[in-house]
Amino acid sequence: MQNLxxxxxxGPYAPTATTDIARLAADCNCNILDARITMLGSETAMLLLLAGTWNALAKFEHALPALTNRLQLTVHIRRTNGREPNAQALPYSVQIVALDNPGILRDISQFFLDQGVSLQDIYSNTYAAPQTGAAMIVLNIALNVPGEVHINALRDQFQLLCDDLNLDGIMEPIKG
Incomplete structure (x- = not known):
């Protein structure tokens, strides 16, 4: 069994933060299985999933506070387990482009929750439209659609939701 x-x-942007944390993980014999690193305003945000022996993870946990204190980072760590793969679930992606309005992510996530579909990954960002300068949002979502959910009906309901909310949305299978 893998230890995770x-x-x-x-924390505040630090040019070396990613490299410093990755170096610490490698020095402790931990493997970074999954990473999300982004700028949120002037802050750096990272989500990492590390794997290693119990001792390697303990060594990383023990050494991390000195590094994060130096870089003025706030850190939360938690031992976890791997996800159980669902052989019956179908991987789908959704992309939505729309005028940015409060509540879009709430409405989309509630829609999929109501359909029994699990959200696996969400990435969104805003930008100014090139010609008009209007505030736009792009949402990219990875879904796991249970085998018992009728895909055509789900797609039809998704398109109706997009029409109702004035969103440009696409839902398609993830090809592996």
């Missing part, structure tokens, strides 16, 4: 550690990091 979920790590979340938030």
């Amino acid at each position: 550690l979920a790590v979340s990091v938030l």
